[in-house]
Amino acid sequence: MSDRRRINPPPGGTSAPVYASSTASPLPPTRTRRPDELRKIFLKTHITPSATGSAYLELPPSPSPTPSLSHSQSPSLKLTATAHLAPLPRSAPFTPNLLVSVHVKFAPFASPIRRGYIRDAGERELSVRVENALRGVIIAERWPKMGLDLSIVVLEGEEEGPAAIQVGEKDAGGAARKTEAWWATMTMLAGCVNVAAAAVVDAGIDCVDAVAGGVAAMVPANTAGGKGGVEVVLDPVPREHGDIIAAAVVAYLPTRDEITELWVRGDPRAAGGEKGLEDLVDAAASAAVGARTVILEAAREEVQGRVEATEGV
Amino acid sequence: MAQGILVAPGQVLGNPKTEKAGPNTHIQNGQICASVFGLADHNQAPTQDTNSTPVKTTAKTTDRATVSVTTTTSSINPISPTINSIVLARVTRLTLKQATVSILAISPSDSAASSSLAVCTTPFNGQIRLQDIRATEKDKVKMLQSFRVGDIVRAIVISLGDQAAYYLSTARNDLGVVMAWADDGEQLVPVSWKEMEGMTTGKREDRKVAKPI
C-alpha cells in the first residue's frame, strides 16, 4: 500500500529475511528470580523538554545463555511516553472536562519483523487499554476545554529475534514465537501504563493517585520435588517459562485499592482452583505496587535534581 | 520553595475540619489528599502574595490553614485560562465586531504583575468582542481605532467561551494594547489613553492603550 506522505518500499514489495537452521539451537533461559521478585525497572522522566511531561522506561533483557545469533544482544522492553497538555482543536465540541487520548505506536524496528507505519489492531488495543487505565485516575474537571495527548512509543519489544525463525521447523517455531509475543503483549501493556503514569506525574496533571501497572502469570510449578501444581509468578518473562497457563495485567491505585484496568488471558480457575483468579489478580496488583515505587522514585529524583540545580546558582 | 515535604498523588495531607483544601488537592473519603507530586505546604497565615507561582495561590482570609501542593516536577507549568486570568495575547484577525487573538501568556489571578505570567506552550484562541473593549462610551468604540493585527494586548478572561475561543475583555484602564508596531516596523510608544506614536516618525495611531504599569 503506497502512502504519498512517506517514502515507499520498492513497488515489488519486500519480505523479511528467513534464517536457515542454525547448528546450535539456543536453550531457552530459565527464571532465576524468586516468584515474587520483579525485574529492575529503569525509569527516567523529563526526556522531552518541550512536552508537559515525559518518561523513558526500560526493562533489563533476560540473560541469554547463548549469545543471540544474528544480533549481539537480547531484546528488552524500551518505551518512551510524552504528555502534552494543549487546547482542544477548534473542531472539537466544548467540553467542561479534560479529554485524554492515548496513542501507542510501535517503531518499525521494534519487533523481529519490520512493522509499517499504518496503525494496526495491536496498537489500537494497547491504546484503548492504557486510556482506560488512566481515565479514572486523572481529575478531568480541573482542565475544561483542554486535551491531554499521551503518546507512547515502543522502541523495542521483548520477543526474541530472528534466531527463532528457522527453515524446516518453520511452523512450530512460528507458533511458539506467536505465543511468546501473545503473552509478551501483557508485559508491554503494564510497561505502557507505567511509562504513561510517569509522564502524567512528571506533567503535574491532577490525579487521585499515581496509577501503576503490574503483571502476574500462573505457570507450572518449577519445584524439584515435582508436586505437579501451579505457582503464581510476578513480572513473568514468557521465554523463561515453557508454558504459561494464565496471566493477568492490572492498572492499580494502591491508596484507594482500586483496579482501573484488568486483562486476563487463559483460565486461572481451571488450574488454580476457586481462588485462582483472585490469587492471580492480587499478585498482579502487588507487582503494580512495586512499579509505583519506581515511578515515584523517578519523580523524586527529578525534583531533587532540580532543587540542587537551583540551589547551585 | 524548599519548605514542606514531598508528597505523591493520593497521599493524605489532612482533615477538612481543621484545614482547607488548597490548589492541587482533592477530598477523598473525608480526607484531603494530594493530586500531584510535589511539595506539600500547610499555610498557617494566608497572605495575599502577588508573587506566588501559578500553582501556589493562597486562600482568601480564613481562620483555617490551607494545605496545598506545589508541582515541582514539570518545567512547563500545566496552565490554562480560567475566569479572571490576566493574559497577554497577539491580535491575529480583526473584523468590525470582534478581534481574534492568540493567547501567549497567562497569569492565574487578577494580578497584572508580569512576574506571575506563565508562557503557554500552545497558544489559546481568544476573542475580544466590540462591546468588551472599553468600559465607557461603548457605542462609540471602533474596532480599527482600538487594535491592529500584530499588537500585543493585555486582557482579562471573562468567560471560557465556546469551542472556538475564550472571551476576553480590555474594559479596564490597565488593560489594552501594550506593544504595537507601525507599518514600517517601528515600535510605537503610548502617548495617551487612545493614541500611540512612532519615536522617529512622530506618526500617531489610534489604539485602546493600556495604562503602563
Place this chain on the structure above:
Amino acid sequence: ALSLPAPIFAALAPSSFLLAHLTQPQSSTKKRKRPSVRPNGRLATESRVPVINTNSLAHANGSAVVRLGDTAVVAGIKGELLYAKDIPNPPPSSKRLREVGGSAPPLDEDDEAKSLAELGLLVPNVELSTGSHPAHLPGTAPTALAQTLAERLLETLQETRLVSLDQLEIWGSRSTMARDEEEMDVDASEEQRDDDGDETGKESIMAYWAIYIDILFISLDGNAFDAAWGAVMAALKNTTLPHAWWDEEREMILCDADLERSRSLTLRGLPVSVSFGIFDSTAEPRMTNSTAGADAAEANLGSGRWLLTDLDDSEETACKESISAVVDGASGALQLRKLQKVGGGVADLAVMEEVLKLAEQRWKEWKRIL
C-alpha cells in the same frame, strides 16, 4: 516602559528577544569586538556537541541514538529482501556496469547510483508525531516537516552515493545444483572473481537487500535535519547484514544467523550535514528601547545580520533564511556534496565561504564520534 521576564518576552516577540540577546553588552566595561551571545548561551557560530550511542536496539540490523542538546533522534535500520523476479524492468547490475567497455574500467558511480535509485533500495522515513514537539501531535499524518525531512534524507543518500549497489546484490545461479560455498558466497570480494569470466556469467542477481531507515524523534528542539542525518550515518556505519544465499531446493533466499559470517555495510566517505540560519534584524519589527543600533554593526555579517549555526527551536522561528551544507572531508580536502539555501537574500558568496569554513570545523567534530 513595559518590562517583562525573559521567557514572556521571548514568547511575545521572538526576533526582538534574539536581537536583544545578540546585542547585549556582556560587561559594563565597554570592550570592542565583544562576541554576540545567543539566548541559549551559545556564541553565534557555536554548535551543540553531538552525542551518539550505537547498536542499543536488538531487533534492528543497525541503530543509533543521536542527541544535539534537546534534540534527540533514534534511527533503526532493517534489511528486507527484494526478489529479482518482483522487479519488472531490472536496471543493470553493478557487475554489468563494471564490465562495460573493457577489462577493468572504474565503476561508473553515476550509473550505479541510477540503478540504486531506480530500484528504490534505500527507504528512509521520519516520524515526528511521537510527542517530540507540541506542533507535531500524535495520531496525525506526517506533517510537512516530516515529509520534507524524509525526502531530503533520500536525496542526500542518493547524491552522496553513500551505499554502493554491489553490497546489496545477492547473486546466485539456478542451473547449478551443487552448492559450492565459494561460488555462492556473496561477498564484497566479487571483484576478484570477476576475472574468472565464464563461471560468473552463469550467475545472476536473485535478490537485493532493501534497507529501511526509520528515524523517530524523541525530542525536537531545532536542527532536525543535522540530527537525523547524523543518526542515519551512525546507524548505517554500524549496520551488519546476515550472509545470504539462493537456496535452489526451496527457491528462496536463506540467511545465516551466524554473527561471524554477517558483514558490515561499507560506506563511501563520511558526509556530514551542517545547517545555518541567518538572522536579519533589519527585516524585523524594531523595539524602541533596544540599544541595537550601535552594537548591531558588529554583527558577524555586519549591519544587524548574524550567521548562526545549529539553530534551536526558537531561533528557527526567528531566522527567515537558512543554509544547509553536506560536506565530506574523508578523502583529504573538504568536498561539498550538497548545498541548499532557503529564503532571504542576505547570503552572498562571501557568506558561503564562511559557511564552508565553519562546515569543515563541524565535520571534524562529527568525525571524531562517528
